[in-house]
Amino acid sequence: KAGVTQTPRYLIKTRGQQVTLSCSPISGHRSVSWYQQTPGQGLQFLFEYFSETQRNKGNFPGRFSGRQFSNSRSEMNVSTLELGDSALYLCASSENFGNQPQHFGDGTRLSIL
Amino acid sequence: GQQLNQSPQSMFIQEGEDVSMNCTSSSIFNTWLWYKQEPGEGPVLLIALYKAGELTSNGRLTAQFGITRKDSFLNISASIPSDVGIYFCAGLYNNDMRFGAGTRLTVKP
Numbered sequence: 728k729a730g731v732t733q734t735p736r737y738l739i740k741t742r743g744q745q746v747t748l749s750c751s752p753i754s755g756h757r758s759v760s761w762y763q764q765t766p767g768q769g770l771q772f773l774f775e776y777f778s779e780t781q782r783n784k785g786n787f788p789g790r791f792s793g794r795q796f797s798n799s800r801s802e803m804n805v806s807t808l809e810l811g812d813s814a815l816y817l818c819a820s821s822e823n824f825g826n827q828p829q830h831f832g833d834g835t836r837l838s839i840l
Numbered sequence: 841g842q843q844l845n846q847s848p849q850s851m852f853i854q855e856g857e858d859v860s861m862n863c864t865s866s867s868i869f870n871t872w873l874w875y876k877q878e879p880g881e882g883p884v885l886l887i888a889l890y891k892a893g894e895l896t897s898n899g900r901l902t903a904q905f906g907i908t909r910k911d912s913f914l915n916i917s918a919s920i921p922s923d924v925g926i927y928f929c930a931g932l933y934n935n936d937m938r939f940g941a942g943t944r945l946t947v948k949p
Contacts, residue, residue, distance in 0.1 A: 760937075829930075831883045
């Protein structure tokens, strides 16, 4: 079974731009979560989608948004990029919503210049 | 976000030694998970624990779900150089998932 696939792997943007990251979950997994990982803050939860609906949201500003498609693929968008948005963005999928182990992709490394 | 206390923060050990790390919380969890992350990659699930008191092994790795449901430990026996990485614990309650800050393991050959 293919794992969680995230594209692109690396991205360089400048302040003020916007970016869209993509995640394809493991086949059959219907829940997708997004995390921001930085050396100082560790893994910070952004949001979780299940059946095309956002079910849970972390403590991030409205510049961070996401969506999920009918095939469970998910995208995350960050608008008006700031230097502090430089991070590894990880997507994780699980079979269902609830007490399910999450399986991570290798992330998108976003650098803001 | 991170609300689990994971220790130690880092470990430098000799190849062949055993390793122990743990996670504690003020909250109870229904599921404890242990992940390993290597440079340039995402966390990989090592062990999942679903019941208080459960002891589960995966090769040289053994993890336990604490009786109080507020803690878990991970042991690695006879460490080898490829055990190098950052180990994260995660606790899950309903749909709320919290992570520890990680234990960075260095193994000297």
